[in-house]
Amino acid sequence: MTPIQCDVAVIGGGPAGLAAAVAATEAGADTLLLERHVELGGVLPQCIHPGFGLKLFGEELTGPEYSQRWVSQAAGIRRLTDTMVVSVSPGFTVWATGPASGLLEVRSGSLVLAMGCRERTRGAIAIAGTRPAGVMTAGTAQRLVNVHGHMPGKRFVILGSGDIGMIMARRLTWEGAEVVGVYELLPHLAGLRRNYVQCLQDNDIPLHLGHTVTEIHGDRRLTGVTVCGVDQAMCPMPATAQLVPADTLLLSVGLIPENELTRALGAEMDAVTGGPVVDDRMQTTVPGLFAAGNVVQVHDLADDVSLAGAVAGREAAAYARDGTAGAAWARVTPGSGVRSVVPQRLRLPADPATEITLRVRRPVEQRCHLLLTVRGATVARRRLDYARPGEMVSLSLGAQAAQALREGGDLAVEVVEA
Amino acid sequence: MEEYDVIIVGAGVVGALCARELSRYRLRVLLVEKAADVCSGASKANSGIVHATTSPRPGSLKARYCAQGGRLMPAVCRELSVPFERVGSLTVAMSHREMRVLRGLLARGTTNGDEGLEIVEAERLRCLEPALSEAAVAALYAPNVGVVNPMLLTIAAAENAVMNGVTLALNTEVTGLLVEGERIVGVATGCGEYRCRYLVNATGAHSDEVMRWAGLDDLRLRPRRGDYFVLDRPDRRPGPSEPGHSREGDPLVRHVIFPIPTPASKGILITPTTEGNLLLGPTSTVSHWREHPPVDGDGLATVEEQVKRLVHSLDLRRCIAVFAGSRPSGARDFLVRLEQRPAGLLNLAGIESPGLTAAPAIAKEAVRLLAEDGLNLSPNEEFDPVRPAPVRVTELSPEERAGLVAEDPAYGRIICRCEEVSEGEIVDAIHSSVPATTLDALKKRLRVGAGRCQGGFDLPLVVEILARELGVSPYEVTKSGSTSVVLAGPTPAAAGSEE
Ligand SMILES: Cc1cc2nc3c(=O)[nH]c(=O)nc-3n(C[C@H](O)[C@H](O)[C@H](O)COP(=O)(O)OP(=O)(O)OC[C@H]3O[C@@H](n4cnc5c(N)ncnc54)[C@H](O)[C@@H]3O)c2cc1C
Ligand SMILES: Cc1cc2nc3c(=O)[nH]c(=O)nc-3n(C[C@H](O)[C@H](O)[C@H](O)COP(=O)(O)OP(=O)(O)OC[C@H]3O[C@@H](n4cnc5c(N)ncnc54)[C@H](O)[C@@H]3O)c2cc1C
Secondary structure, three states: OOOEHHHHEEEEEOHHHHHHHHHHHHOOOOOOOOOOOOOOOOOOHHHOEEOOOOHHHHOOEEEEHHHHHHHHHHOOOOOOOOEEEEEEOOOOEEEEEEEEOOOEEEEEEEEEEOOEEOOOHHHHOOOEEEEOOOOEEEEHHHHHOOOOEEOOOOEEEEEOOOOOHHHHHHHHHHHOOEEEEEEEOOOOOOOOOOHHHHHHHHHOOOOOOOEEEEEEEOOEEEEEEEEEEEEEOOOOOHHHHHEEEEOEEEOOOOOOOOOOOHHHOOOOOOOOOOEEOOOOOOOOOOEEEEHHHHHHHHOOHHHHHHHHOOOOOOOOHHHHHOOOOOOOEEEEOOOEEEEEEOEEEEEEEEOOOOOOEEEEEEOOOEEEEEEEOOOOOEEEEEEOOOOOOOOOOEEOOHHHHHHHHHHHHEEEEEEEEO | OOOEEEEHHHHHOOOHHHHHHHOOOOOEEEOOOOOOOOOHHHHHOOEEEOEEEEEEOOOOHHHHHHHHHHHHHHHHHHHHHEEEEEEOEEEEEOHHHHHHHHHHHHHHHHHHOOOOOOEEEEEHHHHHHHOOOOOOOOOEEOOOOOEEEEEHHHHHHHHHHHHHOOOOEEEOOEEEEEEEEEEEEEEEEEEEEEEEEEEOOHHHHHHHHHHHHHHOOOOOOEEEEEEEEEOOOOOOOOOOOOOOOOOOOOOOOOOOEOOOOOOOOOOOOOEOOOOOOOOOOOOOOEEOOOOOOOEOOHHHHHHHHHHHHHOOOOOOOHEEEEEEEEEOOOOOOHHHEOOOEEEEEEEEEEOOHHHHHHHHHHHHHHHHHHOOOOOOOOEEEOOOOOOOOOHHHHHHHHHHHHHHHHHHHHHHHEHHHHHHHHHHHHHHHOOOOOOOOOOOHHHHHHHOOOOOOOOOOHHHHHHHHHHHHHHOOEEEEEOOOOOOOOEEEEOOOHHHHHH
């Protein structure tokens, strides 16, 4: 087996990987894109609803249309589809397998990880009860319906108010199925408000906040679920238990970045995002290892994923050409009211144009401020009308903050009510 | 009507190993199972431990067959290419008072024939199992305790039996016995009647019912449920797998960790599986479910609380699945008996824990009892004890793997990305001597859908492969046979374009 050589190898051909491959090629790197599916585009081909591209292309596209734009841009780039990366070693060596390619060894100067994420499952949230057919994640149902043309059931209960669950509630209703309701453990929505309005409200699908599924029934095929209200500590209150007949339970209870390969390379991980710690150039703590998209943190918008991917691709090309510049970093830490922040490190001297993205801990339904502080002093702020955990927000670092970081210290991000 | 020398009812680990043992001889043997796959009862939902004999009462059948079975197990697993690992166990005392119990267990195990038992303390204990709670003062160390994959053992035994001439009838429920005078001469099933000279009752949770059909009323099973968590395996190491150099990461816990037993059970334990997962459980509570018990929320809470006392650092967020098994409890001891009245019936009934461990010995004993009663055993010249290991792409060297994919590209197409299972392996399992025709059957053999994504990624693909290979519509593909269909039908758009 002679190894394939390249400057930049990109693992995953979703929006993050496509943008990375395009940017790396534009920066002059000999690039190889590796994708497990026959088709490029990641999860986009199954997202047949509109809502993509407003930020990047100024028009509302469906997932497949958005994906097609990027696939066209990537047309000339060396790629291996139907080829899954099974292992990576530092340095970098990548092993991949596919029906046409056999087992391949790829040697690259730098590496971009863009493997996306997977959905949390029934096991991960340990729902009691029987183990019948008819329990699946919302994304699996989305693929079955939109790509394969199969209906997974006739009468659905959806657990979790994540975006995929709400989008599927609408899709299934349109396809003639009955969606009994969406049940959410938290006292607030998990996904985007716009999806609640367009998918649930407009189709008269009830949303039950502060509720969960406590038991699954049915020996062979699902016959129903027990739903229960929860108290403030999120513990089910048995007195409120109610049996809801259904033949399918869809789970939309969160996404988990797919980082087995990342951890194998020894990159520092962020326990809150589930992704690697990255700097403003999307470099992980392993020199030459870059990451972008849902593998770093769960994004709401594919446009943001593409933007991050482009940064990773460009920087990976620069690394393959020049190696590290042996830089120093400042940490970025989530402060009061903030759940997670990306990037978690800033390369010094910091670039004032850097976008700091974050998610808040709890919904703030009134005017509030995002603050950046260095050594206790506020160095940047942005006013928001509201802040919700389901909607990622960002602000630019700015010149004052960049200057403050020159004099040492770390950057903290907070949200405060106005 | 078809006539067999022996009909075995129930293809759990006991029935399957019994069938394999009988296939050493020139006999017409039928193995009947009501489910869509072998290994659909207690044998698929247990801890998979090859136990020491520190708990069964000396002189009991449990003690005898557990000791014998434990000795047979490594060779059986080698012949059948089933993973078996001698991980050793630690029964942990949390106070000096509990030390007395450890000494009692040690004495009992030694009487029953266990070797190498010792009580370990302090330094030595920490060294053996660094993750153990600081409150642990001592433990009974049983170095010979092993773990086996009970599903692969049962499936491999059934496959080997079929390779050696046994007929397997799946989806066939025995509904009654054919009796002539004082003798059982066959069974009635949902698919017709079958006659035989000897009937072996290996129906697990239903073994007392079958006995009652024969007029025998001395066994009443009262099922006890056991709930479990399954934790994700550690990440794989970088690089390709090489012979003798696995990519599997280091587990948090290396030994089977038992608490001090209660009168009712061995307690709630931590078990490293042969696949690198950790099993936490089981509880032991009375239930009215003879099979497929639902997982109980309170049970899971109990498990969590108990195992954390043993190992504080267990992270339940690594849970990838929960399940429950049903013990055919209620008998004082295993019931292994060739009946005189009615004649022609061999009962292997009430085989609760350590039934998996004991199964190879029970199978040998079954053959001995049948021979003693007059069943003629002339050797099957073609018998081959070896069931070759199915291809697993992750276990090949890079060169072997490349060669295989060049020969058949299906081994290069990864369908289950968490467990790295290729289409070629799935197709092999669907066409093996005990065919996998359902999602659960594939899960048992290949762990497709058993990893961290629990089938989220691969379900649509696996359904299509099953439909294609079985020549059925995707809407007929089931999770576990009968009415457990996975899909409801085509979308209106897809149905429209069909027309
Ligand atoms: C159901 C759903 C609805 C959405 N709706 C909207 C919306 O309305 N508007 C919007 O702007 N955004 C939406 N998004 C968000 C957006 O689609 C995602 O954020 C984006 O697709 C993430 O891109 P990615 O490239 O990081 O990951 P993915 O798109 O998941 O791509 C990852 C790719 O990596 C491949 N891969 C993984 N591991 C390997 C490996 N080992 N070897 C080779 N290849 C591998 C995968 O096959 C996949 O193709 C939605 C997302 C989902 C899931
Ligand atoms: C929670 C739990 C943990 C355990 N842990 C361990 C352990 O760690 N180590 C150990 O050694 N043992 C353990 N055991 C015990 C062990 O699992 C059982 O002793 C063993 O699996 C019993 O095998 P079996 O073949 O008798 O029964 P089963 O596996 O139940 O097989 C019986 C089969 O008969 C079929 N059947 C029933 N009725 C009919 C009918 N009328 N017609 C056709 N087919 C029929 C069923 O479908 C089933 O497939 C455990 C058990 C439980 C429940």
